[in-house]
Amino acid sequence: MKQFDYVRPATVAEAVAAAAQPGATYLAAGTNLLDLMKGNVSRPDRLVDVTHLDGLDRIERLADGALRIGALVSNAALAHDAEFAKSYPAIAEALLSGASAQLRNVATVGGNLLQRTRCAYFYDTASRCNKREAGSGCDARDGENRAHAVLGWSESCIATHPSDFCVPLVALDAIVEIEGKNGRREIPLDELHRLPGNTPGRESALEPGDLIVAVRLPAAARGFAAHARYLKVRERTSYAFAIVSAAAALRIENGKIAEARLALGGVAAKPWRARAAEDILKGVAPTADVFQEAAWRALSDAKPSGDNAYKIELARRIVVRTLTLAAAGTPARIPALPASPFASTSGAIHA
Amino acid sequence: MNHSISLTVNGARRDFVLDDPRVTLLDLLRERLHLTGTKKGCDRGQCGACTILVDGKRINSCLALAISHEGADIVTIEGVARGDQLHPVQAAFIAHDGFQCGFCTPGQIMSAIGMMQEAQAGNDPERIRECMSGNLCRCGAYAGIVDAVLEAQAGADETNRRRSA
Numbered sequence: 001m002k003q004f005d006y007v008r009p010a011t012v013a014e015a016v017a018a019a020a021q022p023g024a025t026y027l028a029a030g031t032n033l034l035d036l037m038k039g040n041v042s043r044p045d046r047l048v049d050v051t052h053l054d055g056l057d058r059i060e061r062l063a064d065g066a067l068r069i070g071a072l073v074s075n076a077a078l079a080h081d082a083e084f085a086k087s088y089p090a091i092a093e094a095l096l097s098g099a100s101a102q103l104r105n106v107a108t109v110g111g112n113l114l115q116r117t118r119c120a121y122f123y124d125t126a127s128r129c130n131k132r133e134a135g136s137g138c139d140a141r142d143g144e145n146r147a148h149a150v151l152g153w154s155e156s157c158i159a160t161h162p163s164d165f166c167v168p169l170v171a172l173d174a175i176v177e178i179e180g181k182n183g184r185r186e187i188p189l190d191e192l193h194r195l196p197g198n199t200p201g202r203e204s205a206l207e208p209g210d211l212i213v214a215v216r217l218p219a220a221a222r223g224f225a226a227h228a229r230y231l232k233v234r235e236r237t238s239y240a241f242a243i244v245s246a247a248a249a250l251r252i253e254n255g256k257i258a259e260a261r262l263a264l265g266g267v268a269a270k271p272w273r274a275r276a277a278e279d280i281l282k283g284v285a286p287t288a289d290v291f292q293e294a295a296w297r298a299l300s301d302a303k304p305s306g307d308n309a310y311k312i313e314l315a316r317r318i319v320v321r322t323l324t325l326a327a328a329g330t331p332a333r334i335p336a337l338p339a340s341p342f343a344s345t346s347g348a349i350h351a
Numbered sequence: 352m353n354h355s356i357s358l359t360v361n362g363a364r365r366d367f368v369l370d371d372p373r374v375t376l377l378d379l380l381r382e383r384l385h386l387t388g389t390k391k392g393c394d395r396g397q398c399g400a401c402t403i404l405v406d407g408k409r410i411n412s413c414l415a416l417a418i419s420h421e422g423a424d425i426v427t428i429e430g431v432a433r434g435d436q437l438h439p440v441q442a443a444f445i446a447h448d449g450f451q452c453g454f455c456t457p458g459q460i461m462s463a464i465g466m467m468q469e470a471q472a473g474n475d476p477e478r479i480r481e482c483m484s485g486n487l488c489r490c491g492a493y494a495g496i497v498d499a500v501l502e503a504q505a506g507a508d509e510t511n512r513r514r515s516a
Contacts, residue, residue, distance in 0.1 A: 034396075101462070102402055
């Protein structure tokens, strides 16, 4: 690991000033950053430790019905907050399907959003990677790329964003609150992560010094609590990143879908909101046929980036399965194996 | 630049001067305090052998910078027994052959203690397996580990019942 300076600012303003310097990086729990630093993938000159800042570890219900989640709330604290899990069950299920209990106990909300891809060529400093070193090339294109992107990728980069948490968040119109050199601003989560284009090293809309201070769920997000699921296909049923995942949230009124939300994970460099598919679902009865149609629409732009054409069909099937389970109703308790498509599914149709 | 930090380790306050900010809690415990019960397996947060409790919560000590944990209350495998009296989870691992080579065992036991405090798995074997998935055992002693956790959980439930009776 490269040597670095360590600073522990006392306020958010001090943190922003310290992190705006070239070579500086924020340190929260460090569960992804330290791993990257140990592998010399990330080589910051300065770590700005934000873990001791006050006021960023709260979950607050706002006057307008929105929920504000501080950036330093741990993944476990959020998922195990009974009121949160009841109101946003797909988010809690996604959180509990990610990483391990030890990692979830420390990994933060802000850090989860900004975690780096798990592309093996990004991690291997002997490989060419345009994300790690601009213009060096992409060894994933002709390498082991079964798990790589099928949507939004470019010739420069076919990596995916690994977050589970972000998938239901983007489906529910989450907003990211950012403190920067010019004060506070907010953007939709859907605009936080960038597609690779020709600059895959530029992963987000954040500028130097920008600090995510909170994630906000608008009041409408809790309207889907009765019909919301997250499903995730992985190489093993626990403690593994998604090959493909999906979050589905439905508002069902009088036997018809009043409103649908759908997003995919593991398929692109960002959590992938499937708005065209949502439009198909609006105002119709929740049937297997309409779920199939929505799934085809969600993947209509997908194309393999290598040896991963199977992911497109897999994504369609996981969309149908997730919609089917969401329509059947949110389980009273998060399943023993969160987000597993192989868990016993009472009455659900096999997609 | 040197940094001073204070930690409570297994009940005792310890002060350190860190001449390098790169030191992890795992290396601090093993190299400075010679508490070698906490194991370095992968050193990358994948195996769980380095699991300790920090402020009551189980974490991977290999991915935690010591310098960031000023004031933390740490419990390691060396701190769970009372003299010669094993912690109930330790006793249950022995009773159920919850290990073979023993390398992952301190991490498994610390993780199980943390998991029981989290109270999410209860006595459901499937939930226990899921909640313990951050601890790998290359000998494959998983069946014994789950049985040990079930027994320890049953013992804790019985103790709680007696206390509330």
